[in-house]
Amino acid sequence: MCWGNICRSPMAEFVAKKIFADEGLDARVTSAGVSDEEHGGPMDSRAKSVLTSHGYPCSGHNAHQIDESEIMSADLVIAAEPRHLQMMKQMAPDADNLRLIRDYDPNCDPGTSLPDPWFGSTDGFQDTLDAIESAMPGIVDEVRSLA
Template identity: 40%
Template sequence: MSLPKQRDPQGPYRVAVVCLGNICRSPMAEKVLRADLERAGLGDRVEVTSSGTGDWHVGGAMDPRAASTLRVHGYFTGHTARQFRPSDLEQADLVLAMDLDNHDEVSAAVAERGPEYGFDASRLRLFRSFAPGTGPNPEVPDPYYGGDDGFTAVLNMVEAAAKGLTDELDRYLGPED
């Protein structure tokens, strides 16, 4: 799978991860992806943000279960939830939705305001589509209403997808000059 072209070759490649409330899946994906990018030497060449399509948790911290799961596995957990805005399309090179509902929400924003920001549907994908062997609808399920094991399962999915995406970004960006 090839990545969309970088909109500003002089700046970082910008990845935005989107879920429903921005307290579980997308911040977990943001933290894991940032860590993988740092390990690959791409931390200063790729910018990662996360947001949610809903506004219930704006300004709040990450779900304690998500934070605990990340901490146990050695990831940074600082986070303040924010809501996805159509204007986010102005900067993003790639928007990654965690499930089909989030994809549909962002897709509606792309259809309505994307051209205004130079953003088209080819820049919108499912996050887990970067993990090998995920099938035709590679969603990351929402663990919010379940137990701790759901957060661990999400972390495993996110780690596989983040590794695949990091490998793609490494190939796309090539060696630093």
């Protein structure tokens, strides 16, 4: 879950899909944004380039906005930033499945945001990928605990 569903959240989606498959986890993974401004759009080409260069398959993405029913039907919804958590809590006040991605990284302080690479260079997308990968062991553990 990020702002427009074209950079951070699809990157996390495709990383999770590959890692879950490698770990033998049977989990459905999707991504979305809290905004509808990019609805129907593709993943940012810089994000796709960084993912592809690291061996993550990443085709067929179309941005969409999350809604209350999607939040409530998920076992786990992971956000890029605390403000995204707040926005989802407004959409779905009873949701108890909302988490922050960097909270799964033991080297981060609680409440740390996933870097938004949108305004920067390709290096920023690499930094974002590194942060996502650092959180994945904790996410894998959480998904296993839900199974």
